[in-house]
């Protein structure tokens with residue numbers, strides 16, 4: 001049961017109280033006052049619902065090889081998608097009007113392009129299966145758990161390997177490689193190889209043939 005008791009003054013006190021028989025304390029997240037700011041979605045609630053309906057039917061149920069069809073559905077809902085870009089049917093995009101993908105990109109199975117803020121993916125970039133590009137977060141110091149979003153940029157020719165988490169505001173540089181199961185909280189420079197949680201640069205991407 002929730003009560004309106006004051007916030008505990010310290011972590012020790014909070015732990016002590018949480019072990020007692022007292023009802024749960026209030027004061028960290030008053031979720032009943034949580035609101036999505038006006039204009040945050042970038043379209044009306046009805047329009048968002050219409051896209052989600054299209055996404056779960058015409059988009060998600062389309063045969064895998066119908067890449068042009070899915071690109072066109074995204075374009076219809078405001079995304080900017082380049083030519084010959086491969087987007088799998090299981091990809092999830094809440095607000096396509098905040099998405100820009102260049103030419104010849106590959107977006108793998110079960111990738112989440114969580115477009116609360118803008119996501120920009122450059123030409124020839126690859127985002128492998130199950131990766132999660134997360135533009136949204138919450139200010140956990142605000143009692144109303146305010147939501148915010150920051151743009152993510154994946155540079156041209158970058159490879160985000162499988163099951164990578166990319167945090168709000170991150171830019172992954174041109175040609176960079178982020179290894180499988182990494183979590184990226186800071187920008188990755190161009191042509192860097194980065195791995196781990198939090199991702200750290202461990203090398204430079206050197207090519208077997210010289211650049212044109």
Ligand SMILES: CC(C)(COP(=O)(O)OP(=O)(O)OC[C@H]1O[C@@H](n2cnc3c(N)ncnc32)[C@H](O)[C@@H]1OP(=O)(O)O)[C@@H](O)C(=O)NCCC(=O)NCCS
Pocket residue numbers: 108128129161162163177178179180181182193194195196
């Ligand atoms: C990042 C990656 C490309 C590096 O490949 P590589 O240059 O051949 O590197 P290696 O496999 O020789 O590994 C070099 C070192 O980095 C470590 N390493 C490699 N990938 C790592 C990762 N994702 N996370 C943490 N450490 C990693 C290795 O353990 C090894 O450490 P060691 O020197 O202490 O033994 C590769 O490991 C990777 O993550 N591939 C992604 C695979 C994938 O997502 N496939 C989906 C296809 S769609």
